[in-house]
Amino acid sequence: MLRSLTLSGLAALAVVLGLPCVASSAVAAPAKAAHVHSHSAIPTQHELAGVSCLSPKDCIAVGLNLNAFSHMGGPLAETWNGKAWKAATLSVPKGSIAGQLLAVSCKPAAFCVAVGLTLNAADTGLALAETWNGKTWTPRTLPAIEGTTGTELNGVSCVTSKSCVAVGLAFTKTSVLAMAESWNGKTWTPAAIPSIKGASTALLNGVSCTSAAHCVAAGLYSTPSATFPLIESWNGKAWSRMSAPSPAGAESASLEGVSCGSAKSCVAVGGFRMHGPDVTGFTEVWHGKSWAVVSVPWPKSVFDTSLSGVSCVSATGCVAVGNENGVRKPAAASWNGKQWTVTAVASPPAGKISLFDAVACLTAANCVAAGHQGADMADGTGLSGFWNGKTWRLVLAV
Secondary structure (H helix, E strand, C coil): CCCCCCCCHHHHHHHHHCCCCCCCCCCCCCCCCCCCCCCCCCCCCEEEEEEEEEECCEEEEEEEECCCHHHCCEEEEEEECCCCEEECCCCCCCCCCEEEEEEEEEECCCEEEEEEEEECCCCCEEEEEEEECCCCEEEEECCCCCCCCEEEEEEEEEEECCEEEEEEEEECCCCEEEEEEEECCCCEEEECCCCCCCCCEEEEEEEEEEECCEEEEEEEEECCCCEEEEEEEECCCCEEEECCCCCCCCCEEEEEEEEEEECCEEEEEEEEECCCCCEEEEEEEECCCCEEEEECCCCCCCCCEEEEEEEEEECCEEEEEEEECCCCEEEEEEECCCCEEEECCCCCCCCCEEEEEEEEEEECCEEEEEEEEECCCCCEEEEEEEECCCCEEEEECC
């Protein structure tokens, strides 16, 4: 649950659902970096938020390097060669004083797009996109959106090196708006998302594209009385809102990730809260006609759960990841097209916490999750989890 520069993604979920988080600002304004360390010997502090894989020996994870920018934080990327993770060098646009990456999408022929945000000298968050050519990362400046005071991107999905869609949020003086940008191989172009009547906050946390003319994005919107799931669809020209139900009796509900195995098969994941403080991870499934809430059969011993990432390779093969917030350890579940099965993830060492934020699957029995392990939400290192269809194997990143 990193998001230390932002209040989107899981940090936004924390606000609307009552989860613990390290968010450093309120929804009404762009967030500011908040990490200050007094000890003289600063350990490596890396947190992973997104992951994408082309093969079992070729994955890229992105996140936050808290050792950068005088420990305010900078964008992080790590590559997996089948045996170990290796950190890559990244740069940021001129004038940036901090930054982080929140999601990544890769395609063959050594092409990846990672998205997030940077902070400028005025502590304003600005959307960041970095492209990878197999050797170097290149930061891209995104067009400003008229009437906004800050922007960030939380999710990205590429179908080719010349067709990507990224989603996130834009701050105005009085509200937060959902936003999207499309990439044609040369430039990013903002795409308007219709505002929601009565909503003061709307944002998109994840997106999944099956073609240049079919993408689905998921997030949340809030009114003065409640928070609701938000799902938007893209036809290559315009965004339109889809009907997204909340779990029965939920006071608040949010979606954090989405993945489409095909144009007629998608799964979105998130969390909802009833009348108490605890959150319950849930999913919504699309079969081509409508979205339906599908519960996850969490064991009675598991409480206060949330789901943050999902990856589907088909209508009958998905893996979702998140966290058991009560005990600060990862949670995971697999989908066979009919029901979810909760899969056990090892607890962190004594005195530490561990989290999963994202997952990428090559097959239903070959997935990589990305997250964080450390003494608390901020101090520690990147954590990866490898799923073989039966068990999770945890590997610390660098």
